[in-house]
Amino acid sequence: MRNKDVANKFYELAELAELANENSFKVKAYLEAVRVIENLLIPIEDLAKENKLTDIKGVGKGIAEKIMQYLDKGTIDRLEELKKEIPESLLELSRVPGLGAKRIKTLYTQLGIKNIEDLKREAEKGNIRNLEGFGEKTEEKILEGLNALHDKKTDRVPIGIALPIAESIVSILEEHTPVNKILIAGSIRRMKETIGDIDILVTSNEPLDVMDFVASMPVVKEVIVKGDTKTSIITKENLQVDVRVVEPDSFGAAAQYFTGSKQHNVKLREIAIKKSFKLNEYGLFDLDSGRKVAGKTEEEIYDMLGLQWIPPEMREDSGEIEAAQNSQINKLIELSDIKGDFHLHSTYSDGANTIEEMTLKAQSMGYEYIVISDHAIGLSVAKGLTMERFKEQREEIDRLNAKLKPFKIFQGVELNILSNGEVDFPLEDLKFFDICLAGIHTGMEQSVEAITERISKAINNPYIKVIVHPTGRVMGSRDLYGVDIDQIFLKARSAHTVFEINCLMKSNNYKEINASFEKLDLNDVNARKAKEKFGLLLEIGTDAHSTESMSNMRYGVGVARRAWLTKSDVINAMNLEEFENFLSKPKSQ
Template sequence: MARANDEVEALLREYADLIAIRGGEAFKARAYEKAARAVGGYPQDVSVLDAKGLREIPNVGRSLADKILEYLRTGRMPVVDEARASVPPGVRELVAIPGLGPRKAMLLYEELGISSVDQLVEAIRQERLRDLKGFGERTEDNILHGIAVLRKAGEGRILVSAAMDVAEQLVAELSAVRGCVRCTYAGSLRRMRETIGDIDILVAARRSAPFMEALTAHPQTIEVIAHGEKKTSVRTATGLQVDLRVLPPASWGAGLQYFTGSKAHNIRTRELAVRQGLKLSEYGLFDAESGESITSETEEAVYARLGLPWIPPTLREDRGEIAAGLRGELPDLLAENDIRGDLHTHTDLTDGLAPLEDMVAAAAARGYAYYAVTDHAPNLSMQRMTSEKILAQRERVRALDGAHKRMRLLHGTELNIGPDGTLDWPDDFLAEFDLCVASVHSHFNQSRQELTRRLVRACENPHVAVIGHPTTRRIGKRPGIDADFDAVFEACARTGTVLEINAHPERLDLCDEDILRAKRYGVKFAVNSDAHATTHLPYMRYGVATAQRGWLTTDDVVNTWPLTKLRKFLEAKGT
């Protein structure tokens, strides 16, 4: 069920890592990394392209196009197989540790013979790393933290976006099976958690057999774990478990509520039922004494009989939603159609994959009222930005403004928050941008005090409107920085600086728990895609879902506001 683009992207990223591990030329590794990103973000399915079509993808030349065609035809890419054979498997395992890197992984293997995560943990306990150049006590702490992140991510969980791709395809296919009354996904995916352990699919139908057969016979099913009348579990080719349950149509509402969870939320609802002399299960809401069915066909009816409004799935985590519902104080949550514009995006002027005109057209097609282009600033040296380039882009943005009549364009930049909190350009230059996003892109291992001061200083700059991906985390790959975020949240509230909820599925930064904390300080937020390709703009859905999990409304999110209100807010920040 994975796109061919995703498979090729993963293969090219692996090859880039292998080049780096083997001590190959840095430019070659970067070239394959860029090509991987380009293929992953390309809007067209690469499996239907010929060599000429593949060469139209940015950073894909003739030689690489031939390699991709060979992989699509045979399932193998010989240069990758050769590179794999020359690198000990254990070293590749070490490279996966967030923050370690290929060169240090190879050094550990060559100097200490370390070829597994367990061996590395033992070596740290014995303090054997401290004699190696570039390693020390702080490095050891960072590696142990990275190992913890890696192991947590490896507990059979995948990103919400990957799970959603699979679930939506299965729901569409099962909905087309004769006899289907209703079909949807449930579980942690419906609650839009950032990672998903397995996928729960529910079907309402009078006969279950056709649906169970459809799932077990699906081309992506490689293993049938369990096959029954009410539930069938399978494993897909990517190792993902899918659980299918078929419910009687009359039990749909109760079943959907039960299998959506969370477990803690369901305990609360069952306790509420018991106090009212009722019994709640996946089959319905019943009178506890007589067993008479009270209601079950819709979630709304089940919640209403318990004295509650319908509670959005993204809130069902036992974080006070039951009490708020009983008081009539549930928030009117942000919805994706409330978003009026995207305030953090990139083009091929820096590390984006699509030209300005394509990004603007794709944003207009989403119905946005405004759209900000925020390419990287010069201190991220690999992007080779200059003042001349950014000013030339501004002229292009101004010329395009009005080309899509319902959408206004903003010209911004994503600044780099330096190790001391300084930014790329002087204040008088920054004052000319419509919008400045500032983000940490390097020096992640500074002390807690240094990282905190760094972020606070950026907040205090009158030209910084938004702090981008505030913790810098990449889910399962890099932990967030160790800063005092309560101090950062207080600084944002004091200075009127907006915190980003970065919608990229690998980031979702801020996460829901941080959003809940920041909201208590009175911080405002912006949900942005951080798109580097036209195909990334729809990631907004995951950012909105994360905002919902943080109990946010349109009042909390500045890019739901009309442009005039947003401009006034941004101007107030600069005064």
């Protein structure tokens, strides 16, 4: 599938076209193309082969031609022309706050500024303030922006990218260096949805060897500092990684300190002081004697402070410390509690793997069942199925179920909620399915009121048990639509409708980040609200279109844990028998 490549090319084209002062409609059209191609669920090259590119909404003849050029020869003519016209280094100037295409163009034509160094030199000389449309204030701002840029070498990245990188570093350290204990701390350990940098703590009898190795790992692009106990590097993916060697009897204190969050730690230190202790990254110390009273494990630190141990995902100072004081921290849901995946696509619609392949993967993950929830006919762009095809699919599922017993495949469907709140399949046919899921995939430009009304209607549909990707959010990008979440939660409470924590993560490598399409929807805040304020049940679905993506369940569980959910809040933590029982009952019971 080359969708991401194509989208990236159009992004490049849009940026250069903007710098070249091209018609703003054109630039907008390129950006729109980026958006629709990113969101396209089927390979764009298939559409190209069938001459159906212009069927994609937002792709006109001109764009279609450019897509064909790219697929044929790996580049777009207009892009090559622009590259000759505009030095590529100009693009990096757009990273400076306050510099848009228009200003960059002026800087280039008037002062010959081609890159960050040129910009810095001219700004320091005071040459920029005299340009039309700039002035002294702007020049100052540019210098400030340049400094900020210098301090901040890396951006936040989605956890789906940061965690695998951190894990691969951990495994090479385990293999090649004399580490004893090793822990990924920081916001990754808290399963935050975006990660600023990676913090790794180790204990070792040979700290210098570890530091030498870290600085020379193949992933290193730049070494920021290399010391006796701390080394910071930037990876080729532009992520900062700090590796610290700590003393074994401070390991718990360091884990606690470097896991954060900042607000959580501030509160913990206040509690320590009230109890005449001092808490830092080395341990918990008695204020009077200076004697260390805890530090080897996190548990003993929390214990000395009169608290239950708090799972990292909860450490955001959002009530967890008070709960721990009152022994009210419940056992959170764990990945191993998950007994099935609810939201899976197969080759029947736009998935890459067969039902049998998805099933084998599910079995290898220890699941007892899955729901195959392919798209219905209304979503032709995702190869949605007709009733006839669903019947064929049913036969295949029956055959597999006979073979794989006691494992069970359920036949679900992912319905599209239409603009009027109806779904894209006849109401009388919905009882054919074991379970109906529904979500918005089209007509997202409606007002908040209209979308809320639309989802409410689906919530009240007696056959629809689950609303998938309910809020239309895409990480690192604008939400696809707006919705009154309290309103729909309230409706769902009386209709007994379940909401999804969708953890679709398409980008498995950093290069694709520009064109990534990451969802954690519901997010942690809304998932917690669904449970605490409205008493709703949730479902965690990977929305996997391939066996590989089924492993993303852990990110959904991360959201659930950040939302303080326990096993009993999540329907796919039910075992097979409980789940069949749940399916057999009408929604209202």
